[in-house]
Amino acid sequence: MTDNKKKLGLKDKYRYLTRDLDWEPSYQKKEDIFPHERFEGIKITDWDKWEDPFRLTMDAYWKYQAEKEKKLYAILDAFAQNNGQQSISDARYVNALKLFLTGISPCEYQAFQGFARVGRHFGGAGARVACQMQAIDELRHVQTQVHAMSHYNKHFNGLHDFTHMHDRVWFLSVPKSFFDDARSAGPFEFLTAISFSFEYVLTNLLFVPFMSGAAYNGDMATVTFGFSAQSDEARHMTLGLEVIKFMLEQHEDNVPIIQGWIDKWFWRGNRLLCLVGMMMDYMLPNKVMSWAEAWEVYFEQAGGALFKDLERYGIRPPKYVEQCMEAKQHVSHQAWATFYQYSQATNFHTWMPSEEEMDWLSAKYPNTFDQYYRARFTFWREQQEKGQRFYNNTLPQLCQVCQIPAIFTEPGDPTKLSHRSHVHEGERYHFCSDGCRDIFKNQPEKYVQAWLPVHQIYQGNCGGADVESVVRDYYNIELGVDNFEYLGSPDHQRWQLWKGEKPLAPLKQAS
Amino acid sequence: MSIEIKTNTAEPIRQTFSHTRRRFGDKPATRYQEASYDIEAKINFHYRPQWQPDKALNDPTRTCLQMRDWYAVSDPRQYYYGTYVQARARMQETAEHDYAFCEKRDLLTRLPEAQRQRLVELLVPLRHAELAANMSNSGISADCWATTITQAHIYHAMDRLGIAQYLSRIGLMLDGSTGTALDAAKRQWLDAAEWQPLRRLVEDSLVVKDWFELSLLQNLVLDGLLYPLLYQKFDETLSAEGAGDVGMLTEFMRTWFAESSRWVDAMVKTVAAESPENRAQIEAWIEHWRGRVVEALAPLAEKGPGQDALTAVQQEFATRLAKLGLFNQ
Numbered sequence: 001m002t003d004n005k006k007k008l009g010l011k012d013k014y015r016y017l018t019r020d021l022d023w024e025p026s027y028q029k030k031e032d033i034f035p036h037e038r039f040e041g042i043k044i045t046d047w048d049k050w051e052d053p054f055r056l057t058m059d060a061y062w063k064y065q066a067e068k069e070k071k072l073y074a075i076l077d078a079f080a081q082n083n084g085q086q087s088i089s090d091a092r093y094v095n096a097l098k099l100f101l102t103g104i105s106p107c108e109y110q111a112f113q114g115f116a117r118v119g120r121h122f123g124g125a126g127a128r129v130a131c132q133m134q135a136i137d138e139l140r141h142v143q144t145q146v147h148a149m150s151h152y153n154k155h156f157n158g159l160h161d162f163t164h165m166h167d168r169v170w171f172l173s174v175p176k177s178f179f180d181d182a183r184s185a186g187p188f189e190f191l192t193a194i195s196f197s198f199e200y201v202l203t204n205l206l207f208v209p210f211m212s213g214a215a216y217n218g219d220m221a222t223v224t225f226g227f228s229a230q231s232d233e234a235r236h237m238t239l240g241l242e243v244i245k246f247m248l249e250q251h252e253d254n255v256p257i258i259q260g261w262i263d264k265w266f267w268r269g270n271r272l273l274c275l276v277g278m279m280m281d282y283m284l285p286n287k288v289m290s291w292a293e294a295w296e297v298y299f300e301q302a303g304g305a306l307f308k309d310l311e312r313y314g315i316r317p318p319k320y321v322e323q324c325m326e327a328k329q330h331v332s333h334q335a336w337a338t339f340y341q342y343s344q345a346t347n348f349h350t351w352m353p354s355e356e357e358m359d360w361l362s363a364k365y366p367n368t369f370d371q372y373y374r375a376r377f378t379f380w381r382e383q384q385e386k387g388q389r390f391y392n393n394t395l396p397q398l399c400q401v402c403q404i405p406a407i408f409t410e411p412g413d414p415t416k417l418s419h420r421s422h423v424h425e426g427e428r429y430h431f432c433s434d435g436c437r438d439i440f441k442n443q444p445e446k447y448v449q450a451w452l453p454v455h456q457i458y459q460g461n462c463g464g465a466d467v468e469s470v471v472r473d474y475y476n477i478e479l480g481v482d483n484f485e486y487l488g489s490p491d492h493q494r495w496q497l498w499k500g501e502k503p504l505a506p507l508k509q510a511s
Numbered sequence: 512m513s514i515e516i517k518t519n520t521a522e523p524i525r526q527t528f529s530h531t532r533r534r535f536g537d538k539p540a541t542r543y544q545e546a547s548y549d550i551e552a553k554i555n556f557h558y559r560p561q562w563q564p565d566k567a568l569n570d571p572t573r574t575c576l577q578m579r580d581w582y583a584v585s586d587p588r589q590y591y592y593g594t595y596v597q598a599r600a601r602m603q604e605t606a607e608h609d610y611a612f613c614e615k616r617d618l619l620t621r622l623p624e625a626q627r628q629r630l631v632e633l634l635v636p637l638r639h640a641e642l643a644a645n646m647s648n649s650g651i652s653a654d655c656w657a658t659t660i661t662q663a664h665i666y667h668a669m670d671r672l673g674i675a676q677y678l679s680r681i682g683l684m685l686d687g688s689t690g691t692a693l694d695a696a697k698r699q700w701l702d703a704a705e706w707q708p709l710r711r712l713v714e715d716s717l718v719v720k721d722w723f724e725l726s727l728l729q730n731l732v733l734d735g736l737l738y739p740l741l742y743q744k745f746d747e748t749l750s751a752e753g754a755g756d757v758g759m760l761t762e763f764m765r766t767w768f769a770e771s772s773r774w775v776d777a778m779v780k781t782v783a784a785e786s787p788e789n790r791a792q793i794e795a796w797i798e799h800w801r802g803r804v805v806e807a808l809a810p811l812a813e814k815g816p817g818q819d820a821l822t823a824v825q826q827e828f829a830t831r832l833a834k835l836g837l838f839n840q
Contacts, residue, residue: 039561109551117649144593
């Protein structure tokens, strides 16, 4: 057996350790073993052309990941033992964690489920193995996030029922529907959505802002998670790029399908990220950079180079990308203004920026903040100081696709709300933008199914007949504890006690 | 003498998350509990899956068995990601040591040609069966309901890939890293008469739709008979024939089988105990698949550890089932 054949190189050896484990079935048909592979219209002529984006065998995976876990948990233990939550910049910061744990962590779990499914259903073993590794990594991320925030949950409100809330709370339907959308699609669209559009194109606008925010605000637990997950994320990004190139190279008929998915998932991702924009500009006591700056660095520059590279496959930059150039100056302010008005129905607190923070916003947004937002925010602050903190008691119109209230303004006119509608089978559906309406029109049978929280409340599917009982009983948000204004909240009072200050009396909460 | 370090204390306002408090009370929860219970979305899904429009995205009816609460199933090993990878890292460290030792001493290349041929024909082809087990467990983790069950299956899926890779390394050790032994073993898997019943069974398993049936078939029945036969009994045969060194290279598989059988048993036992209907269905599935597995293993037993070994393994398996509350009521 040890004949004169040449010893295998690394690449071929990895091939024997992964895809060569596979074989051509003869007792069952391939279509029956991989039933999800054809309905999306993607043509794969040769799975063997798949280039492994990384060469990691399981023994090495266990070894490296165990080392990372050991270090991470040592720091989490030290953080808890030393009451690290008292060393953060300010208790307002924890609200970013509440948004993260309820909005993002359950999506990591969804990513795990989605990659586990593709890890079974792709016809190529090399691609399956890469997806399975991402599946278990995503499980790692949700679990380590829960553990990193477990200690915060013992000292702050609003974190205590994150999965229950993720299934119910109005604004959490934005991230939930995003991942439900990806996971209910076929395997190729799922990977275009999550691996490419989300992980490769947009990760630096989601993962990095939260982790940098943690670093800037003294949150040792979360930033340690971030550093620990960094090498996983790098692997996920290389998978995203390989997936897209592989599909494009397999067949020219794939190009228009993939272009459609890139358009869709770019727009959905861009909408989802307005939550991150608001976090960066308003929720971090120590700010990292503005949302507009992050968009410029991570999307316009890095994304620009990427789409230049994809040009040779016939792929153009996503549709409506030019609208984002203008919107980056507005979305974070519009989102924060909305959450400020609806704090009675969220598991985190909101507040108006201080004069100093408004000056920072004005410097970062020289063409928009003073012109369109400062006066409104100053007015609200003054009202609040007079004991008339504003809460909006009507429920907003949600976009049928992204599920964000229709709060964004018209491209080219920041004084006019953007609103689109479309009649499908006799019913009129409402949208925040052309981008979301396009997505609907391409697949109306999918988006008519959306579980829109406001509609559901009005239809009586969320328990109570009024917002207060929905929030208390259906969402399990503890009134006056998890929700409302930050100033005078129990979180704020406890923070003041830790810092040796006299706690501020709670504000009158109702408007 | 004791020393006391003064620390900054802050009384917690709650001991754990609400999802663990509802199950276990307001006391500090374990990391396994906080990361495993009620993590998965349960209601208000937005869209029906395009690949299975008659079900919700997460749906407890992807098996015909019913549980009031699938979280009644838990992993006696209490594995969440961190404890799982650390346990496997320790096992791989031992394995690495053993593989390096065999390589350094040329233990496999010094075996008589007939023995080496036997390994290529009877042991190395199992890497393909492991790949199917890997696929099935990954698919089950996507199909099943409750994080305590999904996570056990994805760990199991990755374990199977790891085992397939260890088996491949045995092949590479036999052929001096040229791949010829792996090619020969694959021809066995594809063409040799004694492997065809098993390959047919494995391919049939890849089209089983009910995730619990698939987990039962793969993780309880097939593994429950194949592992004792080909990793224990066959190892004893090899030892008796003077090829005991091979045992160093399959120790991972034996340790793994003993450890991972614990959660498989826990799952089956809990689900069977839930209702007479569950138990009856589980017994029917086992009845159906056990016959096929024994039939598939018979020609391999013939070539390796012998039919008596297969009979002994079947008896041990029957004892295991009885301990799970099956076939004894």
